[in-house]
Amino acid sequence: MRKKIVAGNWKMNKSFDEGIQLVKEIIELYAQEVKSQTYVVIAPPYIHLHKIQPLLFDMPMIALGAQNCSEMSSGAYTGEISTAMLKSVGCDYVIIGHSERRQYFNETNDLLAKKIDIALTNLLQPIYCVGETLDERNSGKLFEIIESQLSEALYHLPSENMRQVVVAYEPVWAIGTGQTASSAQAQEMHGFIRKIIAKKFGDELAENISILYGGSVKPDNAKELFSQPDIDGGLIGGAALQARSFIDIVKGF
Ligand code: PEP
Numbered sequence: 001m002r003k004k005i006v007a008g009n010w011k012m013n014k015s016f017d018e019g020i021q022l023v024k025e026i027i028e029l030y031a032q033e034v035k036s037q038t039y040v041v042i043a044p045p046y047i048h049l050h051k052i053q054p055l056l057f058d059m060p061m062i063a064l065g066a067q068n069c070s071e072m073s074s075g076a077y078t079g080e081i082s083t084a085m086l087k088s089v090g091c092d093y094v095i096i097g098h099s100e101r102r103q104y105f106n107e108t109n110d111l112l113a114k115k116i117d118i119a120l121t122n123l124l125q126p127i128y129c130v131g132e133t134l135d136e137r138n139s140g141k142l143f144e145i146i147e148s149q150l151s152e153a154l155y156h157l158p159s160e161n162m163r164q165v166v167v168a169y170e171p172v173w174a175i176g177t178g179q180t181a182s183s184a185q186a187q188e189m190h191g192f193i194r195k196i197i198a199k200k201f202g203d204e205l206a207e208n209i210s211i212l213y214g215g216s217v218k219p220d221n222a223k224e225l226f227s228q229p230d231i232d233g234g235l236i237g238g239a240a241l242q243a244r245s246f247i248d249i250v251k252g253f
Contacts, residue, residue, distance in 0.1 A: 001208075002207070002208050002209065002210050002232050003039055003210045003232065003233075004036065004037065004038045004039065004210070004226075004232055004233050004253050005038070005039045005040075005041060005166060005210050005212060005232065005233040006038055006039070006040055006041075006212075006233050006234050006236060006246075006249055006250045006252075006253075007040070007041035007042075007043060007065060007093070007095070007127060007168075007212065007233070007234070007235045007236065008026075008040070008041070008042050008043060008236050008240025008241075008246050009043045009067060009095060009098070009214075009235060009236065009237050009240060010022075010042075010043060010044045010045060010067075010240060010241060011067065011100070011237060012045060013045075013241055014044065014045070014048070014241070016047060016048060016051070019044050019045070019048040019052070020048065020051055020052070020055075022241070022242075022243060023042060023044075023048075023052050023055055023056075024055065025243030026040070026042065026062070026243045026246060026247065027055060027056070027059055027062065028243075029243050029244070029247040030059070030061070030062060030247060030250065031059075033247060033251060034061075034247065034250055034251060036250075036251075036253040037061070038061070038233070038250050038253045039061050039062075039063065039233075040061060040062045040063070040250060041062075041063050041064070041065040041092075041093045041127070042062065042063070042064055042065065043064075043065040043066060043067050043093070043095055044067075045067070046066065046067075046081055049064060049066065049086070049089045049090065049091060050089045050090075052064055052090075053089055053090030056090070063092040063093060064089075064090050064091050064092060064093070065091055065092065065093030065094060065095060065127065066081070066086045066091050066093070066094045066095065066124075067094075067095050067098070068081075068094070068095065068096070068098075068101060069081060069082065069083045069086055069094050069096070069115055069118070069119060069124075070082050070083070070115075070118075071111060071114035071115045071118055072118075073118060082118075082122075083118050083119045083121070083122035083124050084122050086122070086124060087122045087123060087124060091124055092124065092125060093124060093125045093126075093127055093166070094115075094119050094124045094125075094126055094127070095126075095127045095129065095168075095235070096112055096115045096116055096119060096126045096127065096128050096129070096153075097109075097112040097115075097128050097129045097130070097149070097153065098129045098170075099129060099131055099170060099172045099175060100175075103172075109148065109149055109152035109153045110152065110153075112128070112152075112153045113152065113153045113154070113156060116128060116153055116154065116157070116165070117157075120157075120161045120164055125164050125165070125166060126164070126165050126166070127166045127167075127168050127212070127235065128153060128154065128165055128166070128167055128168065129168045129169075129170050129214070129235070130146050130149040130150060130167065130168070130169055130170070130193075131146075131149075131169060131170040131171045131172050131175075131214075131215070132145050132146060132171055132172060132173075133172045133173060134172070134173040137171070137173065142189075143192055146169070146189065146192070146193065147196055150167070150193065150196065150197070151196075151200075155200055159201055159202070159205055162197075162201050162205060162209075163205060163208065163209070165209065166209070166210045166211075166212060167193060167197075167209065167210070167211045167212070168211075168212040168213070168214050168235040169186065169189050169190060169193060169211060169212070169213055169214070170213070170214035170215050170235060171185075171189075171215050173215075174214075174215025174216050175214065175215050175216070175237065176216070176237055176238060177215075177216060178216050179215075179216060180215055180216040180217065180218075180221055180225075181213070181215055183221075183224045183225050183227070183228050183231075186213045186225055186228060186231060187228035187229065187230055187231060190211050190213065190228065190230035190231050191229075191230045193211055193230075194206050194207075194209070194211060194230050197209060210232040210233060211230060211231065211232050212231075212232060212233045212234055212235045213225055213231050213233075213234055213235070214234060214235030214236065214237070216238075217234040217235075217236050217239060217249055218239050218245065218249070219239070219245055219248035219249055219251075219252070222234060222248070222249040222251075222252030223252040225252070226252045226253050233253075234249060234252075236249055
C-alpha cells in the first residue's frame with residue numbers, strides 16, 4: 001500500500017509567529033477532522049523548522065520537510081543549509097527540484113541528482129519535483145521532458161534508495177496560476193511516470209512509490225484529483241498558507 005501524502009510548501013511566506021500559529025491550527029484541525037490515513041508534510045521556511053519540531057511530537061501523521069537543501073555536506077558555502085542540519089532539526093523530507101528552483105536558481109537535473117544523493121545519505125526522503133512548461137507541453141515533447149527529469153536525477157539510485165523517493169508531478173503552467181491540470185491530464189502523466197519507473201526499477205517498486213500532483217490544488221478540486229488511480233496526494237502551495245483550505249485538501253482523501 002503506498003502512502004497518501006499531502007505536503008504544504010509555504011515558499012517564502014509567513015513571519016516566524018505567523019508560521020507557528022499556522023502549524024498549531026493545522027494540528028488542531030487535523031486532529032479533529034481528518035479520518036483517513038493521510039500523511040501531511042509541512043515545509044515551512046528554514047527559520048521555522050526548529051520551533052515546529054516539538055509541536056509535532058504527538059502527531060505521527062504530520063512530518064516536517066524543508067523546501068531545499070545544499071548538495072554539499074558542510075564547509076564554506078555561505079548561506080547554504082545542509083541535509084545533516086535539516087535532519088538535526090527534525091526534518092524527514094526535503095523538496096528537491098521545485099520548478100521555482102529550476103527556473104530562478106538555474107538548478108539542473110545533474111545538480112538535483114547530487115541533492116537527492118546527499119538527502120538520502122542523511123535519511124531525508126526527497127520529494128522530487130518534475131514538470132513541463134506550457135511551451136514544452138505544446139511542443140509535443142512533454143513525455144520526453146518528464147522522462148529526462150526523472151532519468152537524469154534518479155536512475156543512478158540503487159533500488160533501496162529509490163524506494164525512499166516521493167515524486168511530485170507539477171506542471172509549471174499550473175503552479176500558482178489557478179489553472180490546474182484536469183484530472184485526466186494529471187492521471188495520464190502520473191500513469192506514465194509510474195510506468196517508466198517500473199521499466200527501470202521493476203513493478204513492485206513502482207507500485208509502492210507515492211506520486212503527488214501539484215499545481216493549483218484547492219479544496220474544490222482535490223477530491224477529484226486524489227481519486228485518480230495513480231495520484232497519491234498533492235504538493236500544495238498557495239492553499240497551504242491557511243489551515244482551513246489546507247486541511248480541506250487533506251480531507252479530499
Ligand atoms: C507549488 O508551489 O508547488 C504549488 C503547487 O503551488 P500552488 O499550489 O500555489 O499552485
